[in-house]
Amino acid sequence: MGWRQTYRLRLQRKRYLIRAFRKRREMKPVVNRTALIRPRDTLVFVTARNERVRLPYFLRYYREMGVDHFLFVDNDSDDGSREYLAEQPDVSVWSTRASYKRARFGMDWMNWLLRRYGRGHWCLTVDPDEFFIYPFCDTRPIRALTDWLETCAYPSFPAMLLDMYPKGPIDAQPYHEGQDPFEIACWFDAGNYTISKNGLHQNLWIQGGPRARVFFPDAPFAAPSLNKIPLVKWRRGYVYISSTHMLLPRKLNKTYDEWGGERAAGCLLHAKFLSPLSAKVSEELTRREHYANSREYRAYSEHLSGQPDLWCKWSERYINWRQLEIIGLMSKGNWA
Amino acid sequence: MPVGFVMMCHTALDRAAQVARYWAQSDAPVVIHVDARVPRAAFRQLQDDLADLGNVSFCRRFKCDWGTWSLVAAAQAGAEKMLERHPEVSHVFLASGACLPLRPVAELNAYLDRRPWTDFIESVTTADVGWTVGGLDIERFTLHFPFSWKKRRKLFDRYVNLQRRLGLRRHIPDGLVPHLGSQWWCLTRATLSAILTDPDRPVHDRYFRRVWIPDESYFQTLVRLYGTSIESRSLTLSKFDYQGKPHVFYDDHLQLLRRSDCFVARKIWPQADRLYKTFLAPRAPSLAHTEPDPTKIDRLFSKAVERRLKGRAGLYMQSRFPRKDRENGKTCAQYSIFHGFADIFENFDSWLSKQVTARVHGHIFGPERVEFAGGETLYNGCLTDSVALRDYNPRAFLTNMIWNARGERQCFMFSPRDNQECNWFTATDPNAQISVITGAWAVPLFHSARPFHEVRREAARLQKVEQAHLDILRSMYVKARVRIWTMADFIENPMEPLQTIIDELSPRTARRLTEAPRLVDLTGFGQFLQNLKNQGMQPRLMGDFPMGEDPRPATGRRGRPYLVR
Known part of the structure; x- marks a missing residue:
């Protein structure tokens, strides 16, 4: 890498840090329990809007995984999310009414909180509909993973987004509070993902899955990115540049092996295609706060009117992480 | 104690x-x-x-x-x-x-x-x-190591190299x-x-x-x-x-x-x-x-x-994305590509699927749709027949298809009309078995009812595409098992090459072919080639088809006499 490129990336990184700094006042603390965070705690960072129904299971899932503290940014919810979160003993909540889009889809807020509270901790940055799984997640807490990553001197851990969907129309089965979303949306696409490498930032760009298959069959370039690096041992100066798809400095994006071997990797099970989706899509369309002029949501709404079924006879039913490892969507690497 | x-x-x-x-x-x-x-x-x-x-x-x-x-x-x-x-x-x-x-x-x-x-x-x-670790064994005992390997790796390595160059050696105590x-x-x-x-x-x-x-x-x-x-x-x-x-x-x-x-x-x-x-x-x-x-x-x-x-051969995923030629196996299993066969034989894919235990697809790189076996619109791993999705990353499409079907051999048809982007990839993949009948692309043109000037233009284009593919298949980098026949040679005696291919495909079923695929009607094909020549185009890849001596589509019935044990 020439000094020109190094300098360009450095400027980019600084710019995002300054953005995060400028946007910090958009958030007002509702409850700040960050004093409870102990030195080696694992933290979860989330931006949420009107996710009250999903929150109880979300919190339970990550608590069972061994996460110690949650840092939420509530983006103007009106369904009681904020109040619910404020009651939780291990949650700190900030609230904002500012534009999600103008905060780079929440990433400016996340970057600020990560910089302020994440330093020196393993930080997991996810959406309320993303459920992190990693090798041995059924028998080992997340601390085992982060301890192991630390001995390997890996500062970040990748987890590809795996879109999960129900069989039949998406809104057919209602989701109840506290329910495991993957009781309903338990199907996924096993082997239609395409990967290319981003030369500048060194991350992999992964697309495919049911969203490319059903919503973008004629415009694959526009299909959503599925590569994510949600788990990072945060240090001052790190910054997420585009959702959790990539970071700077770019060494954090090199979570893959280029010489034929496999590094360890997890998955983020994505419970997006779950009722009530239609209502959410129409709301998001009027808000126009999403990526690339909300093209994803426009594509959804075109199809949702026809009650689409993402399921097909080749869909795979989710069992556990070992199944995903055998299929080749994630890997144990040299962790045994 | x-x-x-x-x-x-x-x-x-x-x-x-x-x-x-x-x-x-x-x-x-x-x-x-x-x-x-x-x-x-x-x-x-x-x-x-x-x-x-x-x-x-x-x-x-x-x-x-x-x-x-x-x-x-x-x-x-x-x-x-x-x-x-x-x-x-x-x-x-x-x-x-x-x-x-x-x-x-x-x-x-x-x-x-x-x-x-x-x-x-x-x-x-x-x-x-x-x-x-670090390749040091006896040198652990004969060199000096004043710098920490963990904290000052560069200095450590340089000092080791310096000592090697100068030939400095420590004396190991006697005994x-x-x-x-x-x-x-x-x-x-x-x-x-x-x-x-x-x-x-x-x-x-x-x-x-x-x-x-x-x-x-x-x-x-x-x-x-x-x-x-x-x-x-x-x-x-x-x-x-x-x-x-x-x-x-x-x-x-x-x-x-x-x-x-x-x-x-x-x-x-x-x-x-x-x-x-x-x-x-x-x-x-x-x-x-x-x-x-x-x-x-x-x-x-x-x-x-x-x-x-080493990873799993043929797997491309979020934490295994090998550079070119570092794949430890470009694909995970063997597969066969039949280039030109579907053009000169009627229903070649259904004939082939009767002969071998493998999944026989049509032209999966075809220009209109991905022709999965049995006319399916979706296939293993939720691959779709969308051309746009396939052409967005044809290599990933191919490797995904082979990976998803682990345990079952995949065969597919190919022609110069198809997406050619994977040609280098398949030619350098030891898992590929590529059988080519050159010039076969002319047969559908011969049967088509399109105006002759269009046919001529299309023939010139396809010949160029196929020639480029043949150049790849004849290069010194080829790792695939490649067999190439001209159309004329193949039609002369189709059973022997077919038997060779199929023996290699399923070596355990030592069965002789009894039924040959039906050759399409080629009456007038020699004249067709002559017409192309007359229009200034030089069809080179078919081999020799003298005018008037049209190949007879009788191979199916004469199968037997060729079976010399």
């Missing part, structure tokens, strides 16, 4: 205390070395925790750094204290704070009682070890033959005291102080001077990965550890509550004198290392 344990601790002191208590309560004396970097309060805490046990003591503390003399000094101090304070001890076992006893001490005592003069220490000559091995050992009192009370010890110590990673070589080398009976293996189950880091055991390894019958395992994750609870619970020693057998664990860890270094 009991064994005594020397424990080297630096973190997770609460776990170390638990283990020390377990050993001490089984009447095995314990000497603990605590890294001098451990804060005073934590050390106090440990001392207080174990204050009630008379046979636990603490030795002089050293600041321990990885790969330095300090670790040997600590082990020496611990061993000296053990020998001096516990005259009843017959064997000394060096363990770490992250060790866990898997079998009761009584079983270990019984095991050692039956081998009273045996030293258990891995001790291998430098020429024979394959696991040294020493360098040996290496795991730093966790169990030595007899006799051997250990001989090493520690040797009049030459100052010489040895001074020498090893500057050897790289002396904790893997000090005792391992000196034991060769005094040991009467050396078992070159460690009683501690300890596995290292390809970077030289120890593998860690977690709760889910419980059964594996239990069945290994090893005495002590390392390294245990400090939060592995179930392991500590299970193995530190009081148990009656078993009377069966089982030998330690870590093969299962060996296999588990060597598989993990192989996965990390």
